[in-house]
Amino acid sequence: MMVDLERFHREAIATPSHQDVGEMRSLLVDTLSDAGYEPEVDTVGCVVVTRSGESAGPHLVLNTHLDTVPPHIPYERDGNVVRGRGSCDAKGPMAAFIDAFCAASLDRGKLTLAVSPDEETSQFGGEHLAETLSPDGVIVGEPTGLDVCVAARGSFGGHVTLIGQSAHASDPESGQNSINAVGPLVEALARFDEECSPDDHQLLGAPVLSPTRIDGGGPLNQIPAECTVSFDRRSVPPETSDGFFAALRRYLQREIPDGYEVAVEPAYPESPDPEAFLANQDTELVRTLVEMSGGEVRAFGAATEASYFAPHAPTVVFGPGELSDTDGPVAHSDREYVRVSDVGAAATTVTESIEKLLN
Numbered sequence: 001m002m003v004d005l006e007r008f009h010r011e012a013i014a015t016p017s018h019q020d021v022g023e024m025r026s027l028l029v030d031t032l033s034d035a036g037y038e039p040e041v042d043t044v045g046c047v048v049v050t051r052s053g054e055s056a057g058p059h060l061v062l063n064t065h066l067d068t069v070p071p072h073i074p075y076e077r078d079g080n081v082v083r084g085r086g087s088c089d090a091k092g093p094m095a096a097f098i099d100a101f102c103a104a105s106l107d108r109g110k111l112t113l114a115v116s117p118d119e120e121t122s123q124f125g126g127e128h129l130a131e132t133l134s135p136d137g138v139i140v141g142e143p144t145g146l147d148v149c150v151a152a153r154g155s156f157g158g159h160v161t162l163i164g165q166s167a168h169a170s171d172p173e174s175g176q177n178s179i180n181a182v183g184p185l186v187e188a189l190a191r192f193d194e195e196c197s198p199d200d201h202q203l204l205g206a207p208v209l210s211p212t213r214i215d216g217g218g219p220l221n222q223i224p225a226e227c228t229v230s231f232d233r234r235s236v237p238p239e240t241s242d243g244f245f246a247a248l249r250r251y252l253q254r255e256i257p258d259g260y261e262v263a264v265e266p267a268y269p270e271s272p273d274p275e276a277f278l279a280n281q282d283t284e285l286v287r288t289l290v291e292m293s294g295g296e297v298r299a300f301g302a303a304t305e306a307s308y309f310a311p312h313a314p315t316v317v318f319g320p321g322e323l324s325d326t327d328g329p330v331a332h333s334d335r336e337y338v339r340v341s342d343v344g345a346a347a348t349t350v351t352e353s354i355e356k357l358l359n
Contacts, residue, residue, distance in 0.1 A: 003034075005099040005343065006095075006340060006343075008027075010082075012086065013082065016072040018068045021045070021118075025047060025117065028047050028098075028115060031098065045118070047114070048113070054107060055107065055109075058136035059112065059136045061112045062350065063114045063126070063140050065090050065116045065117070066117050067117055067120045068086040073085040077340075081337050081338075081339055088143040088330060089336065090141050092321050092342070101113045103351050109136075112135070114129045122268065122272075123272050126309075130309045130311075131308075135309065137283075138313055139318055140306040142302070143320065143330070144295075145295070146293050146345060147318075148316050148317075149299060150280075150297055151276070153234040153235055153299075153303060154240075155232070155234060156244060157232055158230065158248075158265060159229070161262070161264075161265075162181045162260055163261040164177055164259065166222055177224065178225060181227070181256060181260045184256065188255035188256070189211055192209055193206065197239070201237060201276075203278065204276065213229070214228070214229050214230075230267065241273040248264050249262075277307040277311075277315065279316060289318055292352045295318075320339070
């Protein structure tokens with residue numbers, strides 16, 4: 001049974017999923033059930049449903065995510081343009097993938113739709129799916145402008161804590177004010193890539209290290225012993241999360257002024273960090289999507305759950321909508337939008353790709 005693509009897209013955008021994905025997950029499960037399938041919710045909250053052909057063959061996975069960033073922005077439509085939170089990231093790709101999952105004819109192999117609950121936060125869902133599904137190919141739904149994206153930079157968050165010595169503010173020289181070391185720390189972070197990072201990547205460009213938050217201090221009459229600068233790291237191959245944090249610790253221990261200690265820790269030590277991924281462009285999956293979409297082959301501009309699948313199987317990122325346009329940010333912004341015709345085009349492309357790969 002088919003699904004009403006535009007209706008599902010509208011209802012998905014109208015359903016908040018920036019704080020809790022329960023209602024959005026129910027909408028997805030109900031939609032698939034009404035179409036005649038039996039979706040399951042796994043132990044980490046992913047929605048998984050599989051179709052099988054009549055004979056053995058490859059296992060193709062369509063993956064995207066339920067959650068959105070805050071705040072919720074209501075659904076609004078103006079002709080071919082739909083606005084609202086998740087319209088392109090990633091409820092547009094989700095609608096296209098559901099349509100393709102239900103519509104594609106299937107002679108052989110398996111087709112799985114696997115939707116994670118926490119791509120925008122902890123990413124346990126994507127990691128769990130990559131470990132349990134055993135795919136032979138994966139299409140990850142994100143706003144790529146209908147281009148076929150075969151690479152993306154990794155994303156690591158972290159904290160650098162400067163440790164001095166507290167003292168009474170009337171006698172600052174008796175202590176070691178951690179805030180005084182923030183300037184040298186920020187300057188050192190700005191030099192890190194030039195002095196310690198790998199060369200720019202041919203497809204992904206340069207790695208990026210950005211300080212994003214400062215926390216520290218207490219009573220106004222006390223010299224603070226500690227101050228923390230948090231950062232965002234966008235990595236390129238061959239850099240790994242472990243390698244980056246080790247290199248940054250060694251570097252800052254040399255660069256921080258005498259009299260201070262420095263501690264460098266991951267921001268989310270209990271959750272996975274998406275590594276950079278680079279897919280082989282000469283695979284049947286990539287060639288098929290390029291043929292069916294007519295899009296360019298390029299890198300994706302943000303980190304995705306593709307990084308968890310890529311070590312196991314050919315993986316690409318594809319979907320309707322844009323991360324940004326000539327007027328500024330689109331995904332994650334107050335003006336998030338997608339063209340309805342692009343959602344339909346994505347559904348057609350994925351359907352035709354499935355049929356070529358599994359028939």
